[in-house]
Amino acid sequence: MNQLTITEFLLRALWRLKQSWHYLLAIAFTQILLFLYTDLTLKWALIAFGLLVACFALLNNPLEDQRPTTMSKSQSGKKKKGDRLQPFIELIEALPDPILLLDRQNKLIAANHQARTNFEITNTGQDISAIIRTPDLLEAVSRTVSSHESERVLIQTRIPVERQYMVNLVWLANGEVRGPSLLIHFRDLSEQERLNRMRSDFIANASHELRTPLASLLGFIDTLQGPARNDEDARDKFLGVMAKQGKRMTRLIDDLLSLSRVEMNVHQHPSDRLDVTGLITHTIDILKPLAEGQGVSLEWQSPEKPVETIGDRDELSQVFQNLIQNAIKYGREGGYVKISLRDVNDGSTLRPRFAIDIEDNGIGIQSHHIPRLTERFYRVDVEQSREKGGTGLGLAIVKHILTHHRGELKIQSKPGTGSTFTIFLPKA
């Protein structure tokens, strides 16, 4: 037997004696009486007492393992309970979903980090009903505690924020009254729900946007086949409108394809060096006829030296085209669009960045619209945008492309005064 096991053996013997002190006291008292009033000699009384003490010290006390709750009152008992709980705590802390551990009386024993955050839990020992008041969950807890059968419920919480959870209640079949008996695991469905809603909204919006020009095309075809069959003037006029609607559908499909292409490439970061100043000059040349048509002047303050980023030429060209085109479309007739490039040294990112400001003096945007402009199909004025040939996907594509390039878009605007759209991109 090595040193450690001898010490451990002695400690266990002492601990057993301590646990049995009341039995030993009763035996000692009986022996004193026997010594005083019978023929028992002191020598035999001491030998008998010594043997009994040895028995209590060496033999396992069967009561010892049956009384965990009484033990928890003692110092060593508390330590033992904590030790038993430790693996449970380590396990639930390692899991990303919120998890609670309850005892048989529905009192909280432990909660992992995610549960503490989601349910604002500060201390253990409180009843589950003080943490989550959702009746469906509380009823499921009572059912599991009485039936000892695991179950699953779908719940909605409103406090602190509205969330939907799939909750798994698992009975741990633990013999202790105050030990972990019920594990409650929450799977947050809110994000999945939001994505599903976004997907179905997107399909509904895309179908609606396509259905409008399609219905108009079919209407004109009917008219041309019927009442206007022999009306040459009407035919020319209607064919013109039909061509416009057809172009609108093509634009919409092109934008939808662009969006899906950018979304597909989102994890493949670009690797080509690209001269941004040259690309802006090229985009401005393409958009000059549109600006002239609206009497808008395009002012490009090109930097002396070319500025480079790592990027995809087609994608960044789409960004500049949409933003400059928006500034012209929603600008003032006879107004201006100023484009400039500047360095950004605010230390907000590790890589040095530059910014491109696209400023117009047009209609401007009310502040409550600004956070929603990059949502798909979001337009401040749907009719005005349609009239100008817009699909409402431009800024959604811009945002995706900039994320792909580790860039950013900021929008500042004053209704009636004008807007400035700023693109931030990392330097090559």
Ligand SMILES: Nc1ncnc2c1ncn2[C@@H]1O[C@H](COP(=O)(O)OP(=O)(O)OP(=O)(O)O)[C@@H](O)[C@H]1O
């Ligand atoms: N410079 C601007 N000034 C005022 N409003 C703007 C400006 N740029 C964008 N907007 C508003 O933001 C909305 C969304 O812009 P976005 O580019 O996504 O769509 P669009 O220009 O209408 O259509 P698309 O770009 O697909 O042709 C526009 O409909 C318009 O209401």
Ligand SMILES: [Mg+2]
């Ligand atoms: Mg646009």
